[in-house]
Amino acid sequence: MSEALKTTPAEAVSAKVLAITSGKGGVGKTFVAANLAAALTRRGQRVLVLDADLGLANLDVVLNLHPKVTLHDVFTGKATVDEAIVKAPGGFSVLLAGSGMVEYSRLTPEVRDEFVRVLRSLLPRFDVVLLDTGAGISDVVLFAVSLAGEVLLVATPEPTSLTDAYAAIKVLSMQQKRRQVRMIINQTVRPGDGRAITGQLQQVLDRFVSTDTGRPVRLIHLGDIPADPSVRDAVMRRQLLSINNPNSPAALAIAQLANKIDETVLIKA
């Protein structure tokens, strides 16, 4: 867990914070965040998804939400956090940053402090917080990722997406001293593609990226989501895949991902 979010013994029972990020935009980050949140909720976890792209995430679009109150109103003192939290169709909670946040000069130290304060206050009330971050290595992304105990990196098999994923992992390991990153490969064509891609990335990292500790960042292959026309259909209808087409290959893959996260990441000590 990052320094900023260290909990005191009194708040010991608190949510695990997972950042969902990617090297390149448009690889399905927000889709994964929303549908993973729904799958984790079905497994009995109390889930919050937070727009950590400060108003640029498309969570509201993917989930067809129209909140009147957002994080922006919380930051400006116009509303409380509870007023800004909305329930998504999948039964999980969502906190949107609001488009007003974009007009802020982005990540000022004040916005950063406020963001940490709000996140901290929410930790005891959830089992898992998913941070839907932006793509790439902007200071907003790096800040959001720095708050997370675990990083889930979404990539697709295209060379451009892999190059950007590799660059992002490099920065995370060298600048943020990340020891491990969990990989989700979206839109795979054949079973085993994702695992091969993760292995390939690991080999190049081992060879080119050295860290202070001498040990390169370790990639953990979390799972694949197969290319599946039902995903496009759900996105166009602005519905969760588990509601729109619960037995589609992609929906089953996401349920499996949730399973794995539940068993390996969220496991209570």
Add this chain to the structure above:
Amino acid sequence: MSPSQAPAPIDLSSLRLDTALALLAQDEDLPLPAPESPTGYLQHLIDGLCELSLKDPLTGLANRRQFRAVLEREVDRVTRTGESALLLMLDIDRFKLVNDSHGHPAGDIVLQSVANTLANCVRPMDTLARYGGEEFAVVLPGCQAAFGRAVAERIRSIVESTPITIAPGVAINVTVSIGGSFTLPWVRSPISLWIERADHQLYRAKSEGRNRVCLDFPPDSTVSAEEKGLLFYDVQDQDDIGTSTDQSDPADSANRK
């Protein structure tokens, strides 16, 4: 849409300009406006006042106001061009000792001398500013990460080796601690964060013993052709031969290390 109306002529004698003229007269670098036409005269006066409002009176360097404007412009530029820019924050080591043992006029001479030395160390396109007290800032546009340390180190060593005459027959040497940070190219990041990162490095330089340079490098997100070649080699290879999925798994072996 109405035909342009001639503005009412300015009667200079009805304007209270004494304070403004006195301010300009204090600064020997600024020429006093010549009374040609009233418009030309006022333009001169306004230009002079603008110049004054951007300068630090003691050292003649940019003041904090201009420094911030230059940084904002630089962020605009790197966001658009992807070039890299370096911000250095410098602090004179143990400056309080100079003031305490030689007096404040000597302190002022030291500040002016360091400002002069800095001016001789940088390119005309760079901006030098007095950030406050004994702290200076240098903005270096188009400065590549590879050259940053050399520039900062040159400034540090020249300041260290330049004696400052604070009184007839009395010369002292001072040193500076330097902290620096690069912009993130292509990224619009607020200048407060840029300053904060440089300040953090300055703090490091101070706490590691002063008279040294600490730099924070931008995250290296470049991917070389060699890295790219290796990234795609196997993936393409598998596409070509259409391998089955039950072959040995590189991720497993990598993760078991």
